[in-house]
Amino acid sequence: MVDTLTKAKLAELLHNRVGVTKKEAGDLVDEVFGLMRDCLIDGEKVKISGFGNFVVRDKAARRGRNPQTSEEIIIARRRVLTFRPSQVLRTALNDE
Numbered sequence: 001m002v003d004t005l006t007k008a009k010l011a012e013l014l015h016n017r018v019g020v021t022k023k024e025a026g027d028l029v030d031e032v033f034g035l036m037r038d039c040l041i042d043g044e045k046v047k048i049s050g051f052g053n054f055v056v057r058d059k060a061a062r063r064g065r066n067p068q069t070s071e072e073i074i075i076a077r078r079r080v081l082t083f084r085p086s087q088v089l090r091t092a093l094n095d096e
Contacts, residue, residue: 007033040081052085 007029014025036046036054046054061077085093 048086050086050088052083052089055082055084056080057082 008026011022011025011029014020014028015022018025020028039046040054040056043056048054056079059078059080062075064073064075065071066073
């Protein structure tokens with residue numbers, strides 16, 4: 001079974017490895033993700049060396065089709081978050 005890394009688990013790992021209190025670890029995790037979220041909302045790229053890049057891209061409106069009814073619909077324009085892993089992470093994932 002594959003385990004999931006949650007914010008709570010990340011805070012617990014930070015507490016165990018760094019030695020800060022559980023509350024401080026939780027606050028640090030919340031602050032880091034809050035800063036990342038705010039930067040992405042403002043259209044900035046988030047680059048974490050050795051891990052990867054988070055970028056917000058704008059997707060234009062386009063035509064689509066409802067697969068159940070075959071009715072044509074317009075899919076609204078939207079912003080999407082993309083992630084590109086660094087070469088270091090790719091290598092580690094593929095045990096190269």
